[in-house]
Amino acid sequence: MTPCPVRPRLQIPRPQRRGFLTAAAGLLGVSALGGCDRFAASPTGQRALKAGENANLFVQRLLLTPASLAKEFPDSEISPWFKPNGTIEPPDRAYKALAAKGFEGFKLRVDGLVERPQDLSLSDLRALPARTQTTRHDCVEGWSAIGKWTGVPLSEVLQRAGLKPNARYIVFHCADTMEYAAGSDDEAAETEKTAAPGMESRPEGAENQASDSQPAAAEAPTDEGEEVQGTPVRYYESIDLTDAYHPQTILAYDLNGQALPVSNGAPLRLRVERQLGYKQAKYVMRIEVTEGLKGIGDGNGGYWEDRGYEWYAGI
Template identity: 45%
Template sequence: MTRPNDPNRRRFLERSLLAGGALLLSGCDRVTRSDTMQSLFDASGALTQQAHRLLASRESLAREYPAQDIAPEFRANGTTDPSSDLYRRLAANDFNDWQLQVEGLVDTPERFSLAALRDMPARTQITRHDCVEGWSCIGQWTGVALGDVLDRVGVRDTARFVVFHCADRYSGGDLYYESLDLREAYHPQTLLAYDLNDASLPIANGAPLRLRAERQLGYKMAKYLMRIELVDSLDHIGRGQGGFWEDRGYQWWAGI
């Protein structure tokens, strides 16, 4: 099992970020703040990101846990059963017709079936999911490293961000999406996960494929992945802030 170089440092950064978020966030379905608080939160988030990257190496790992720490049931939150006709058709056929489209600033756009992703080298990791609501849960994830998929399509030099487009509309609103920069996308623990606890990913937890970016808070872990897009800017995606919740006031940087 692997641990970060300095667990105390990681805990300090995690608590600092969560403490800052707690001043402004009252759960994953409401954000209320003044313009002044918005500015303070943005500044705090930028400082947190800079501090984290100054102190943590590019390859520093999130803590991995022994098997006995795995929760009997991994908690599901957010959307737990997308209602779109397309998603329901795909689920009804055990996602045999599902494909992940990878496009944008890449040399060779490609579609990957679930079987094709399973045929690629796999990684398994037991990690803790930390939600901004204040709860956490430990689960075992298996999937393909996102970096391996990106290498298959060839990332162009102009690309800066990886955007994850999902099948679910949270509370009937906009389609869920999230994004990472290329540094986090290529981190060895950033997975496109298709298994949870030695079984195919349940629908409630994001089937057939979800993002696991283990150095980030839970709202970055996009579920129900349909499309990955490489872009040079986030301005034209959603409302321009880099993610569903970021468009509603959360910080784009959610590192812990």
């Protein structure tokens, strides 16, 4: 009998009791301050927030096993309309060209710390084992919606690629341009080297909103065809291997029995059901396997995390 492949395991340090209590106290202190932005922006505030985030991750992993499932609902409870918030249509010309042909030419790039880099079409992904789950999406703004998602478990894609021993994080690079960073042509060219395949061109003039309920960090030009100055900053997210191999973590291509609409993240949307909505990256074009998060964005693990949001965001 062929032995089952052993997936890499992320070693999570178990903090000492004193460290845990200190982190919890820091979290309570920050909560008591409410909307004190000045404190939150200070080095002390940032350390307290980070301690609270670490405590959240530790408690979640302590109370839940890696296989603990988020609640799944009967079809009778599916929301009549799944709110297409955030970016509703990426303005990039390359994305628009793919969407116009029903994503016929789409290829999901899987690279980084893998033994066998992959370029997978939607047909390739649909041919892999699939999972359907009816779950609740909880937005950081306070609203929720229930949808029926079908897609390929992320674990299937990672097993196909084969992770190297030092792999620790899975980074999702997306098609939606969030803002334009000032920089030299050399810096822009360097950024484009790391773009998802087919997404190297500049965005077409169009309104762009931020992903998952957040106000846009910057707007794309509103006049059709207007040239954009600066380097496109596209949405990205990341999770660790524990969540990557969770049975409910899927790359969804269908919503409520139909092909995923553009407004909800076509061609692929990450579903990681035990975390808040901004972790559910839309318009996934590339998956990069890494040892750490430094050097990607500002090094905090996600577009909104680079702007102060919690990385783990567990619920």
